Amino acid sequence: MDTKEVLMKLSNSFGVSSYESYTFDLIENIIKENFKDIELRKSGTGNLIAKYGNTGKKIGFFAHVDEIGVVISKIVDDCFARVEMIGGVDPRVLISKRIYFVKNGKEKIGVIGMLAPHLQNAKNKSKSPSFDELFIDFSISGGTKDIDVGDMGYIKMESKELQNGVITGKSLDNRVGVTVLLKALDYLKDFKFDGELHLAFNKGEEVGLVGAKGTAYDIFPESAIIVDVTFSEDLPANVETMLLGKGPAIARGSAINDEVFDLLIKICKDENIKHQVEVLPMRTGTETDVVQMTKTGVKTGLVSVPIYNMHSPVECVDLSDIDASSKLLALFAMKEGKKR
Incomplete structure (x- = not known):
């Protein structure tokens, strides 16, 4: 699966919050073209859920599909x-x-x-x-x-490739996250996976996290990773800036499960994956905030890909950060799936 090609197709598609059907159809076609043994279904509220594997621990990867x-x-x-x-x-x-x-x-x-x-x-x-x-x-x-x-x-802004593997376009928030989930599955299919992985492609994040609420209850995983984007701009002096090309931003804060955070960091160090730590002391502003409170609680982590110019038609992302995030998720699924 070609990361650049998939991301640019997703970026160019129309999927305003609660009207994501065009993008959902595209995701479904990408999965059918590139993967076998994947069970696809739509939730009652229209989210797309892809299931891979049916043994071991139940894991959920979440990414919202909608754009502003x-x-x-x-x-x-x-x-x-x-x-x-x-x-x-x-x-x-x-x-x-x-x-x-x-x-x-x-x-x-x-x-x-x-x-x-x-x-x-x-x-x-x-x-x-x-x-x-x-x-x-x-x-x-x-x-x-x-x-x-x-x-x-x-x-409508067609995505373009800039220099050094940087892509610019609209709706990279959060077609980047969607691409990370698909690429993680691409890595994972080459290994013996012992768990039960659910990829949740959700609607309506930009208008109140509405999609993730439903899929989190539907799947109710034992552990979950939310994949979104984060700011790569000049932030206040007391806040660390996440940089393009330096790998995924792994969140730490009150909404983040320590076991999940520790495992993500350990994988990065063991596998020499570039990474950054993003401190989010209160709410994360992502689907993490609702997934971690589902039913009796879900052990939840947040992996974010840095982008420039968020919520504009000229957002920018480094493809290397997408690939690094995908590898991290695939390795997390491999290790976490065996824990039963």
């Missing part, structure tokens, strides 16, 4: 519509962009325009608009006659 986006909140007239955010969208990211709305498998293009700098006064130049001041202009694509309130949209 916008929704039509009001049709203003024949040309313009208003939008609201789905997930953590900065309105400044939307300015001067083409917004694609997906409906019945077809795309409709609108634009969010920007007054030319020649025509702006000093007050306008220093102003940052809110969602209350943004309009989608459909005059360039036939107007609003075939757009309805509730239609979902996203900034």
Whole structure:
């Protein structure tokens, strides 16, 4: 399985929170094309679960599929519509962009325009608009006659490979995590695996961790690893910055099980896998927060891949960090699966 090819396909797909069906179909096709002896099923709420192996300890790997986006909140007239955010969208990211709305498998293009700098006064130049001041202009694509309130949209940005194995694109949060799970399975298929591994591809993380709540109850693993992305930017001086190309960020904090953390670190040291430690003293802001509280509790760890420019259409990730994270998960499954 080619990591770059899979990641770029996933990044380019449309999967705004709770409308992830296009991306789920893509994941399902990738699994069917590359793996045998995998049991695939959809949960009651639409999450995709892949099961590998049926003996030994039950392990869960979790990654959310959804991306941030916008929704039509009001049709203003024949040309313009208003939008609201789905997930953590900065309105400044939307300015001067083409917004694609997906409906019945077809795309409709609108634009969010920007007054030319020649025509702006000093007050306008220093102003940052809110969602209350943004309009989608459909005059360039036939107007609003075939757009309805509730239609979902996203900034369409084709993924590209930059230098030194860095990929840029939209929705790397969290198509990176999805790729890590698939690549871990690719590594694992070459070994004798004694456990029962469930890969949970979840919906709705960006709007309240809704998918992971269901799959965690459904699977109820004895131990779990959540895979997400984390910030690789200049952070406050009292916080360690996670860096691209330095391996996965292994979380430590109140939501993290010490046994899982210790095993992840031991594997990295024993196998010479580059890694970083990310301190998350309270909530993690990831699916970890709900998985670890499922039923009587699940021993849970968090492995995050550093990216630049989170929640923008130009997120960046280093492919080497994805591969390192995948190897770590595969080795964790091998060791943890035997513990019964």
